[in-house]
Amino acid sequence: MEPEADVRRMAGLVLVVAAAVVGLLWSLGIGFPRAPQPVDAARVRRGDLEVVLAVTGVFESRAADLAFSVPGRLVWTVPEGTAARRGEPLARLDAGELEAAAEQARHTAQAADGEAERAAAQVAAAAAEVERARAAWGAARAQVRQALFGVRAAQANLDRLRSGARPAEVQQAEAAVAAARAAWEQARRNAELQDRLLRDGAVSQAQRDAARAEEEAARARLEQAEAFLAGLRRGASPEELRSAEAQVAQARSAHQVAVAQVEQALAGLQAARSVLEQAQAALAAAKARAAAAHASWQAALERLEQAVLRAPFDGVATRVYVQPGATVGPSLPVLSFAAPGGWVVAEVDEADVGRVRVGQRARVTADAYPGVAVGARVSRVGGQVEVRAGARVVRVRLELARPVPFRVGTSVDVDLLLRTVPQVLLVPAEAVVSVEDGGAQVYVVEGGVARVRRVRTGERNDRYAAVLEGLREGELVALAEPGRLRDGQRVVVRSVQ
Structure with missing residues:
Protein backbone atom coordinates (compact mmCIF):
# COMPACT_ATOMS: atom_id res chain seq x y z
CA MET A 1 0.00 0.00 0.00
CA GLU A 2 2.83 2.40 0.75
CA PRO A 3 4.27 2.36 -2.81
CA GLU A 4 0.81 3.19 -4.21
CA ALA A 5 0.39 6.07 -1.77
CA ASP A 6 3.76 7.44 -2.72
CA VAL A 7 2.81 7.24 -6.36
CA ARG A 8 -0.42 9.20 -5.72
CA ARG A 9 1.43 11.86 -3.72
CA MET A 10 4.00 12.19 -6.45
CA ALA A 11 1.28 12.52 -9.11
CA GLY A 12 -0.48 15.27 -7.08
CA LEU A 13 2.79 17.11 -6.66
CA VAL A 14 3.42 16.96 -10.38
CA LEU A 15 -0.05 18.34 -11.09
CA VAL A 16 0.50 21.26 -8.69
CA VAL A 17 3.85 22.11 -10.24
CA ALA A 18 2.38 21.86 -13.72
CA ALA A 19 -0.50 24.18 -12.79
CA ALA A 20 1.94 26.73 -11.37
CA VAL A 21 4.05 26.63 -14.51
CA VAL A 22 0.98 27.03 -16.68
CA GLY A 23 -0.19 29.99 -14.58
CA LEU A 24 3.22 31.63 -14.83
CA LEU A 25 3.35 31.17 -18.58
CA TRP A 26 -0.21 32.56 -18.83
CA SER A 27 0.65 35.63 -16.82
CA LEU A 28 3.70 36.25 -19.00
CA GLY A 29 1.77 35.67 -22.18
CA ILE A 30 4.15 32.92 -23.26
CA GLY A 31 2.76 30.12 -25.27
CA PHE A 32 -0.87 31.17 -24.79
CA PRO A 33 -2.90 33.79 -26.67
CA ARG A 34 -4.11 36.71 -24.38
CA ALA A 35 -7.02 39.16 -24.94
CA PRO A 36 -5.87 42.70 -25.99
CA SER A 61 -20.29 87.97 -5.23
CA ARG A 62 -21.92 91.02 -3.74
CA ALA A 63 -24.11 89.39 -1.13
CA ALA A 64 -25.81 90.31 2.12
CA ASP A 65 -27.93 88.78 4.85
CA LEU A 66 -30.90 91.12 5.15
CA ALA A 67 -32.77 91.82 8.38
CA PHE A 68 -35.45 94.30 9.44
CA SER A 69 -34.27 97.30 11.43
CA VAL A 70 -37.42 97.17 13.59
CA PRO A 71 -39.03 94.20 15.35
CA GLY A 72 -42.34 92.80 14.18
CA ARG A 73 -44.30 89.85 12.86
CA LEU A 74 -43.32 88.66 9.40
CA VAL A 75 -46.29 88.43 7.02
CA TRP A 76 -44.68 87.88 3.59
CA THR A 77 -41.40 86.97 1.87
CA VAL A 78 -40.42 86.27 -1.71
CA PRO A 79 -39.65 82.62 -2.56
CA GLU A 80 -36.04 81.51 -2.79
CA GLY A 81 -34.55 82.15 -6.21
CA THR A 82 -36.67 85.24 -6.85
CA ALA A 83 -34.86 87.93 -8.84
CA ALA A 84 -35.45 91.53 -7.80
CA ARG A 85 -34.31 94.96 -8.90
CA ARG A 86 -32.89 97.46 -6.47
CA GLY A 87 -35.63 98.90 -4.23
CA GLU A 88 -38.17 96.16 -4.90
CA PRO A 89 -39.78 94.56 -1.80
CA LEU A 90 -38.46 91.23 -0.55
CA ALA A 91 -40.35 90.85 2.74
CA ARG A 92 -42.94 92.68 4.85
CA LEU A 93 -43.90 92.99 8.50
CA ASP A 94 -47.38 93.45 9.94
CA ALA A 95 -47.61 97.26 9.70
CA GLY A 96 -51.12 97.95 11.05
CA GLU A 97 -49.98 99.99 14.06
CA LEU A 98 -47.32 101.78 12.04
CA GLU A 99 -49.86 102.74 9.38
CA ALA A 100 -52.22 104.12 12.05
CA ALA A 101 -49.39 106.12 13.61
CA ALA A 102 -48.38 107.52 10.22
CA GLU A 103 -51.99 108.53 9.49
CA GLN A 104 -52.30 110.26 12.86
CA ALA A 105 -49.00 112.07 12.25
CA ARG A 106 -50.30 113.19 8.85
CA HIS A 107 -53.45 114.70 10.39
CA THR A 108 -51.36 116.46 13.05
CA ALA A 109 -49.06 117.91 10.40
CA GLN A 110 -52.01 119.13 8.33
CA ALA A 111 -53.57 120.78 11.39
CA ALA A 112 -50.25 122.47 12.17
CA ASP A 113 -50.10 123.72 8.58
CA GLY A 114 -53.56 125.24 8.99
CA GLU A 115 -52.51 126.96 12.19
CA ALA A 116 -49.42 128.36 10.46
CA GLU A 117 -51.56 129.64 7.56
CA ARG A 118 -53.90 131.42 9.99
CA ALA A 119 -50.94 132.93 11.81
CA ALA A 120 -49.55 134.13 8.49
CA ALA A 121 -52.90 135.78 7.70
CA GLN A 122 -52.80 137.54 11.07
CA VAL A 123 -49.28 138.78 10.32
CA ALA A 124 -50.49 140.13 6.97
CA ALA A 125 -53.42 141.91 8.66
CA ALA A 126 -51.16 143.36 11.36
CA ALA A 127 -48.68 144.54 8.72
CA ALA A 128 -51.54 146.25 6.86
CA GLU A 129 -52.62 147.93 10.11
CA VAL A 130 -49.05 149.16 10.65
CA GLU A 131 -49.07 150.70 7.18
CA ARG A 132 -52.45 152.37 7.87
CA ALA A 133 -51.17 153.73 11.20
CA ARG A 134 -47.98 154.96 9.53
CA ALA A 135 -50.08 156.77 6.91
CA ALA A 136 -52.25 158.31 9.64
CA TRP A 137 -49.17 159.46 11.50
CA GLY A 138 -47.81 161.02 8.31
CA ALA A 139 -51.11 162.80 7.68
CA ALA A 140 -51.16 164.13 11.27
CA ARG A 141 -47.62 165.45 10.88
CA ALA A 142 -48.71 167.23 7.69
CA GLN A 143 -51.62 168.79 9.63
CA VAL A 144 -49.15 170.03 12.23
CA ARG A 145 -47.03 171.65 9.56
CA GLN A 146 -50.15 173.24 7.99
CA ALA A 147 -51.39 174.46 11.37
CA LEU A 148 -47.98 175.96 12.15
CA PHE A 149 -48.07 177.74 8.82
CA GLY A 150 -51.53 179.11 9.77
CA VAL A 151 -50.19 180.35 13.10
CA ARG A 152 -47.34 182.13 11.40
CA ALA A 153 -49.65 183.66 8.75
CA ALA A 154 -52.16 184.88 11.36
CA GLN A 155 -49.37 186.33 13.51
CA ALA A 156 -47.87 188.07 10.47
CA ASN A 157 -51.24 189.57 9.60
CA LEU A 158 -51.70 190.79 13.17
CA ASP A 159 -48.21 192.24 13.18
CA ARG A 160 -48.93 193.99 9.88
CA LEU A 161 -52.16 195.50 11.17
CA ARG A 162 -50.46 196.70 14.30
CA SER A 163 -47.54 198.27 12.45
CA GLY A 164 -49.55 199.71 9.53
CA ALA A 165 -49.00 199.31 5.84
CA ARG A 166 -45.58 199.78 4.34
CA PRO A 167 -45.13 201.84 1.13
CA ALA A 168 -44.23 198.77 -0.80
CA GLU A 169 -47.44 197.06 0.26
CA VAL A 170 -49.46 200.11 -0.79
CA GLN A 171 -47.77 200.13 -4.18
CA GLN A 172 -48.50 196.41 -4.61
CA ALA A 173 -52.18 197.02 -3.67
CA GLU A 174 -52.44 199.92 -6.13
CA ALA A 175 -50.96 197.72 -8.88
CA ALA A 176 -53.47 195.01 -7.98
CA VAL A 177 -56.33 197.53 -8.26
CA ALA A 178 -55.09 198.71 -11.68
CA ALA A 179 -54.83 195.10 -12.90
CA ALA A 180 -58.31 194.27 -11.55
CA ARG A 181 -59.82 197.39 -13.22
CA ALA A 182 -58.22 196.49 -16.58
CA ALA A 183 -59.61 192.96 -16.30
CA TRP A 184 -63.06 194.31 -15.46
CA GLU A 185 -63.03 196.72 -18.39
CA GLN A 186 -62.14 193.85 -20.72
CA ALA A 187 -64.88 191.65 -19.24
CA ARG A 188 -67.44 194.49 -19.52
CA ARG A 189 -66.68 195.12 -23.20
CA ASN A 190 -66.88 191.37 -23.89
CA ALA A 191 -70.27 191.17 -22.12
CA GLU A 192 -71.64 194.09 -24.16
CA LEU A 193 -70.40 192.38 -27.32
CA GLN A 194 -72.16 189.18 -26.34
CA ASP A 195 -75.40 191.15 -25.78
CA ARG A 196 -75.31 192.48 -29.35
CA LEU A 197 -74.42 189.07 -30.80
CA LEU A 198 -77.30 187.49 -28.89
CA ARG A 199 -79.72 190.02 -30.34
CA ASP A 200 -78.36 189.17 -33.76
CA GLY A 201 -78.65 185.47 -33.06
CA ALA A 202 -74.90 184.85 -33.46
CA VAL A 203 -74.40 183.34 -29.98
CA SER A 204 -76.48 181.36 -27.56
CA GLN A 205 -78.07 182.61 -24.36
CA ALA A 206 -75.61 180.46 -22.39
CA GLN A 207 -72.61 182.10 -24.01
CA ARG A 208 -74.05 185.54 -23.27
CA ASP A 209 -74.79 184.55 -19.62
CA ALA A 210 -71.24 183.26 -19.22
CA ALA A 211 -69.83 186.57 -20.44
CA ARG A 212 -72.03 188.52 -18.00
CA ALA A 213 -70.99 186.23 -15.12
CA GLU A 214 -67.33 186.82 -15.93
CA GLU A 215 -67.94 190.59 -16.00
CA GLU A 216 -69.59 190.48 -12.55
CA ALA A 217 -66.74 188.37 -11.13
CA ALA A 218 -64.19 190.82 -12.52
CA ARG A 219 -66.13 193.72 -10.94
CA ALA A 220 -66.14 191.86 -7.56
CA ARG A 221 -62.38 191.32 -7.71
CA LEU A 222 -61.94 195.03 -8.52
CA GLU A 223 -64.06 196.04 -5.54
CA GLN A 224 -62.10 193.68 -3.28
CA ALA A 225 -58.77 195.11 -4.46
CA GLU A 226 -60.04 198.66 -3.97
CA ALA A 227 -61.30 197.83 -0.47
CA PHE A 228 -57.94 196.28 0.43
CA LEU A 229 -56.12 199.36 -0.85
CA ALA A 230 -58.44 201.61 1.08
CA GLY A 231 -57.83 199.64 4.23
CA LEU A 232 -54.06 199.93 3.78
CA ARG A 233 -54.35 203.68 3.36
CA ARG A 234 -56.57 204.29 6.38
CA GLY A 235 -54.82 201.67 8.70
CA ALA A 236 -56.35 198.93 10.86
CA SER A 237 -59.49 199.57 12.83
CA PRO A 238 -59.96 198.25 16.39
CA GLU A 239 -62.36 195.64 15.05
CA GLU A 240 -59.82 194.40 12.52
CA LEU A 241 -57.15 194.16 15.22
CA ARG A 242 -59.48 192.18 17.48
CA SER A 243 -60.36 189.92 14.53
CA ALA A 244 -56.69 189.38 13.70
CA GLU A 245 -55.89 188.57 17.33
CA ALA A 246 -58.74 186.08 17.37
CA GLN A 247 -57.39 184.47 14.19
CA VAL A 248 -53.97 184.10 15.86
CA ALA A 249 -55.55 182.45 18.90
CA GLN A 250 -57.63 180.18 16.68
CA ALA A 251 -54.54 179.18 14.62
CA ARG A 252 -52.56 178.36 17.77
CA SER A 253 -55.42 176.26 19.10
CA ALA A 254 -55.59 174.38 15.77
CA HIS A 255 -51.84 173.80 15.99
CA GLN A 256 -52.15 172.33 19.49
CA VAL A 257 -54.94 170.05 18.30
CA ALA A 258 -52.77 168.91 15.36
CA VAL A 259 -49.83 168.20 17.71
CA ALA A 260 -52.11 166.11 19.92
CA GLN A 261 -53.31 164.20 16.87
CA VAL A 262 -49.67 163.46 15.89
CA GLU A 263 -48.99 162.05 19.33
CA GLN A 264 -52.16 159.98 19.14
CA ALA A 265 -51.23 158.71 15.64
CA LEU A 266 -47.72 157.82 16.85
CA ALA A 267 -49.16 155.88 19.75
CA GLY A 268 -51.45 154.06 17.32
CA LEU A 269 -48.44 153.25 15.10
CA GLN A 270 -46.46 151.90 18.04
CA ALA A 271 -49.42 149.78 19.13
CA ALA A 272 -49.81 148.42 15.58
CA ARG A 273 -46.12 147.57 15.50
CA SER A 274 -46.43 145.74 18.80
CA VAL A 275 -49.37 143.73 17.45
CA LEU A 276 -47.32 142.92 14.35
CA GLU A 277 -44.41 141.73 16.45
CA GLN A 278 -46.73 139.51 18.48
CA ALA A 279 -48.26 138.12 15.28
CA GLN A 280 -44.82 137.47 13.84
CA ALA A 281 -43.78 135.64 17.01
CA ALA A 282 -46.98 133.59 16.85
CA LEU A 283 -46.25 132.78 13.21
CA ALA A 284 -42.72 131.66 14.04
CA ALA A 285 -44.06 129.42 16.80
CA ALA A 286 -46.72 128.01 14.46
CA LYS A 287 -44.10 127.32 11.80
CA ALA A 288 -41.91 125.58 14.38
CA ARG A 289 -44.84 123.40 15.46
CA ALA A 290 -45.62 122.63 11.82
CA ALA A 291 -42.00 121.72 11.17
CA ALA A 292 -41.98 119.45 14.23
CA ALA A 293 -45.25 117.85 13.11
CA HIS A 294 -43.87 117.24 9.63
CA ALA A 295 -40.71 115.77 11.14
CA SER A 296 -42.85 113.42 13.23
CA TRP A 297 -44.86 112.51 10.14
CA GLN A 298 -41.67 111.83 8.19
CA ALA A 299 -40.34 109.72 11.05
CA ALA A 300 -43.61 107.75 11.09
CA LEU A 301 -43.34 107.19 7.33
CA GLU A 302 -39.75 106.04 7.75
CA ARG A 303 -40.81 103.60 10.47
CA LEU A 304 -43.56 102.39 8.16
CA GLU A 305 -41.02 101.99 5.35
CA GLN A 306 -38.83 99.98 7.75
CA ALA A 307 -41.60 97.39 7.80
CA VAL A 308 -40.67 96.61 4.17
CA LEU A 309 -37.39 94.84 3.41
CA ARG A 310 -36.17 95.97 0.01
CA ALA A 311 -33.47 94.76 -2.35
CA PRO A 312 -30.28 96.78 -1.75
CA PHE A 313 -29.15 96.09 -5.33
CA ASP A 314 -30.14 94.03 -8.37
CA GLY A 315 -29.89 90.37 -7.45
CA VAL A 316 -31.51 87.13 -6.35
CA ALA A 317 -32.90 85.92 -3.02
CA THR A 318 -30.61 82.93 -2.55
CA ARG A 319 -32.07 81.72 0.74
CA VAL A 320 -35.04 82.47 2.99
CA TYR A 321 -34.37 81.78 6.65
CA VAL A 322 -37.70 82.76 8.27
CA GLN A 323 -41.25 81.97 7.26
CA PRO A 324 -44.32 84.25 7.61
CA GLY A 325 -45.83 84.31 11.08
CA ALA A 326 -42.48 84.40 12.88
CA THR A 327 -41.37 87.33 15.01
CA VAL A 328 -38.19 88.93 13.69
CA GLY A 329 -35.91 91.77 14.66
CA PRO A 330 -32.65 93.49 13.78
CA SER A 331 -30.54 90.55 14.99
CA LEU A 332 -32.37 87.89 12.92
CA PRO A 333 -31.62 87.72 9.17
CA VAL A 334 -34.71 87.05 7.09
CA LEU A 335 -33.03 86.13 3.82
CA SER A 336 -29.78 86.14 1.89
CA PHE A 337 -29.55 88.27 -1.24
CA ALA A 338 -26.78 88.14 -3.84
CA ALA A 339 -25.96 89.99 -7.04
CA PRO A 340 -25.99 87.87 -10.23
Missing part, protein backbone atom coordinates in the same frame (compact mmCIF):
# COMPACT_ATOMS: atom_id res chain seq x y z
CA GLN A 37 -5.83 45.37 -23.24
CA PRO A 38 -8.43 48.12 -23.90
CA VAL A 39 -6.84 51.58 -23.84
CA ASP A 40 -7.75 55.18 -24.62
CA ALA A 41 -5.31 56.99 -26.87
CA ALA A 42 -4.42 60.41 -28.21
CA ARG A 43 -2.74 61.71 -31.34
CA VAL A 44 0.51 63.57 -31.01
CA ARG A 45 -0.25 67.05 -32.31
CA ARG A 46 1.47 70.34 -32.72
CA GLY A 47 0.15 73.40 -30.94
CA ASP A 48 0.75 76.18 -28.42
CA LEU A 49 1.38 75.14 -24.83
CA GLU A 50 0.11 77.47 -22.16
CA VAL A 51 2.27 77.31 -19.06
CA VAL A 52 0.12 78.08 -16.04
CA LEU A 53 0.29 78.50 -12.32
CA ALA A 54 -2.46 76.35 -10.84
CA VAL A 55 -4.09 77.71 -7.69
CA THR A 56 -7.42 77.35 -5.96
CA GLY A 57 -9.93 79.99 -5.10
CA VAL A 58 -13.51 80.81 -4.18
CA PHE A 59 -16.26 82.43 -6.21
CA GLU A 60 -17.52 85.55 -4.47
CA GLY A 341 -22.39 88.71 -11.19
CA GLY A 342 -19.31 87.91 -9.22
CA TRP A 343 -15.56 87.47 -9.09
CA VAL A 344 -12.98 84.94 -7.93
CA VAL A 345 -10.55 85.35 -5.06
CA ALA A 346 -7.60 82.98 -5.40
CA GLU A 347 -4.90 82.29 -2.84
CA VAL A 348 -1.40 82.31 -4.34
CA ASP A 349 1.57 80.97 -2.41
CA GLU A 350 3.91 83.68 -1.23
CA ALA A 351 6.73 82.11 -3.26
CA ASP A 352 4.71 82.37 -6.50
CA VAL A 353 3.13 85.81 -6.10
CA GLY A 354 5.99 87.45 -7.98
CA ARG A 355 4.75 85.72 -11.14
CA VAL A 356 1.27 87.24 -10.84
CA ARG A 357 0.44 90.69 -12.23
CA VAL A 358 -2.64 92.80 -12.80
CA GLY A 359 -4.17 92.11 -16.23
CA GLN A 360 -2.82 88.57 -16.38
CA ARG A 361 -5.14 86.11 -18.15
CA ALA A 362 -6.48 83.02 -16.39
CA ARG A 363 -8.89 80.13 -16.79
CA VAL A 364 -11.44 79.27 -14.09
CA THR A 365 -13.22 75.92 -13.62
CA ALA A 366 -15.24 74.33 -10.83
CA ASP A 367 -15.67 70.64 -9.96
CA ALA A 368 -19.27 71.42 -8.99
CA TYR A 369 -20.00 72.59 -12.56
CA PRO A 370 -18.39 70.12 -14.99
CA GLY A 371 -17.84 71.46 -18.47
CA VAL A 372 -18.02 75.10 -17.38
CA ALA A 373 -14.82 77.03 -18.02
CA VAL A 374 -14.56 80.79 -18.18
CA GLY A 375 -11.77 83.21 -18.93
CA ALA A 376 -10.70 85.74 -16.35
CA ARG A 377 -8.16 88.49 -15.72
CA VAL A 378 -6.32 89.49 -12.57
CA SER A 379 -7.74 92.79 -11.31
CA ARG A 380 -5.97 93.12 -7.98
CA VAL A 381 -3.02 91.51 -6.19
CA GLY A 382 -3.23 91.79 -2.43
CA GLY A 383 -0.60 93.77 -0.61
CA GLN A 384 -0.60 91.59 2.51
CA VAL A 385 0.61 88.05 3.18
CA GLU A 386 -1.89 86.00 5.15
CA VAL A 387 -1.51 82.66 6.92
CA ARG A 388 -3.91 79.93 5.79
CA ALA A 389 -3.61 76.45 7.34
CA GLY A 390 0.11 76.91 7.86
CA ALA A 391 0.71 78.32 4.37
CA ARG A 392 1.61 81.91 3.61
CA VAL A 393 -0.56 83.17 0.79
CA VAL A 394 -1.56 86.38 -0.99
CA ARG A 395 -5.17 86.98 -2.05
CA VAL A 396 -5.62 87.70 -5.76
CA ARG A 397 -8.89 88.91 -7.27
CA LEU A 398 -9.92 87.93 -10.81
CA GLU A 399 -12.76 89.39 -12.87
CA LEU A 400 -14.67 86.86 -14.98
CA ALA A 401 -15.16 87.38 -18.70
CA ARG A 402 -18.84 86.40 -18.58
CA PRO A 403 -21.54 85.46 -16.07
CA VAL A 404 -21.33 81.97 -14.58
CA PRO A 405 -23.86 79.81 -12.73
CA PHE A 406 -21.57 79.45 -9.69
CA ARG A 407 -23.05 79.97 -6.27
CA VAL A 408 -21.41 82.22 -3.72
CA GLY A 409 -18.67 80.24 -1.95
CA THR A 410 -18.12 77.72 -4.77
CA SER A 411 -14.56 76.34 -4.77
CA VAL A 412 -12.83 76.87 -8.10
CA ASP A 413 -9.57 75.97 -9.80
CA VAL A 414 -7.63 78.81 -11.38
CA ASP A 415 -4.93 78.46 -14.03
CA LEU A 416 -2.95 81.69 -14.17
CA LEU A 417 -1.29 81.96 -17.58
CA LEU A 418 2.44 82.53 -17.12
CA ARG A 419 3.59 82.22 -20.72
CA THR A 420 2.83 80.46 -24.02
CA VAL A 421 5.27 78.09 -25.76
CA PRO A 422 4.41 78.26 -29.47
CA GLN A 423 4.03 75.30 -31.86
CA VAL A 424 5.48 72.34 -29.98
CA LEU A 425 4.53 68.65 -30.08
CA LEU A 426 1.91 68.00 -27.45
CA VAL A 427 0.72 64.84 -25.72
CA PRO A 428 -1.72 64.55 -22.84
CA ALA A 429 0.17 64.77 -19.54
CA GLU A 430 -1.32 61.46 -18.42
CA ALA A 431 0.39 59.66 -21.32
CA VAL A 432 3.89 60.40 -19.96
CA VAL A 433 5.37 57.87 -17.50
CA SER A 434 8.31 58.82 -15.29
CA VAL A 435 11.12 56.24 -15.01
CA GLU A 436 13.66 55.61 -12.25
CA ASP A 437 16.57 57.34 -13.99
CA GLY A 438 14.63 60.58 -14.13
CA GLY A 439 13.64 60.26 -17.76
CA ALA A 440 10.24 59.75 -19.29
CA GLN A 441 8.57 57.33 -21.65
CA VAL A 442 5.31 56.80 -23.46
CA TYR A 443 3.59 53.81 -25.03
CA VAL A 444 3.12 54.24 -28.75
CA VAL A 445 0.32 52.14 -30.23
CA GLU A 446 1.50 50.50 -33.49
CA GLY A 447 -0.45 47.73 -35.20
CA GLY A 448 -2.44 46.92 -32.06
CA VAL A 449 0.69 46.64 -29.92
CA ALA A 450 1.92 49.06 -27.24
CA ARG A 451 5.60 49.88 -27.77
CA VAL A 452 7.54 51.72 -25.08
CA ARG A 453 9.50 54.74 -26.30
CA ARG A 454 11.79 57.07 -24.40
CA VAL A 455 11.01 60.74 -24.86
CA ARG A 456 12.47 64.04 -23.75
CA THR A 457 9.82 66.42 -22.46
CA GLY A 458 9.80 70.16 -22.01
CA GLU A 459 7.37 72.38 -20.20
CA ARG A 460 3.95 71.13 -19.21
CA ASN A 461 0.71 72.11 -17.62
CA ASP A 462 -2.00 70.11 -15.92
CA ARG A 463 -3.32 68.88 -19.29
CA TYR A 464 -0.46 68.65 -21.78
CA ALA A 465 3.28 68.08 -21.90
CA ALA A 466 5.63 69.33 -24.62
CA VAL A 467 7.69 66.57 -26.27
CA LEU A 468 11.07 67.71 -27.55
CA GLU A 469 12.40 64.37 -28.78
CA GLY A 470 11.13 60.81 -29.33
CA LEU A 471 7.77 61.30 -31.07
CA ARG A 472 6.42 62.41 -34.40
CA GLU A 473 3.28 64.37 -35.11
CA GLY A 474 0.28 62.10 -35.74
CA GLU A 475 1.56 59.09 -33.75
CA LEU A 476 -0.86 57.43 -31.32
CA VAL A 477 0.03 57.19 -27.60
CA ALA A 478 -1.81 55.19 -24.95
CA LEU A 479 -3.60 56.97 -22.09
CA ALA A 480 -5.30 54.33 -19.93
CA GLU A 481 -2.91 53.71 -17.01
CA PRO A 482 0.24 53.58 -19.18
CA GLY A 483 2.30 52.66 -16.14
CA ARG A 484 0.64 49.22 -16.09
CA LEU A 485 1.29 48.44 -19.76
CA ARG A 486 4.19 46.29 -20.97
CA ASP A 487 6.31 46.78 -23.98
CA GLY A 488 4.87 44.64 -26.75
CA GLN A 489 1.51 44.15 -25.04
CA ARG A 490 -1.45 43.77 -27.36
CA VAL A 491 -4.01 46.57 -26.97
CA VAL A 492 -7.28 47.68 -28.47
CA VAL A 493 -8.03 51.42 -28.75
CA ARG A 494 -11.39 52.39 -27.32
CA SER A 495 -11.26 56.11 -28.12
CA VAL A 496 -8.90 58.66 -29.63
CA GLN A 497 -8.57 62.25 -28.45
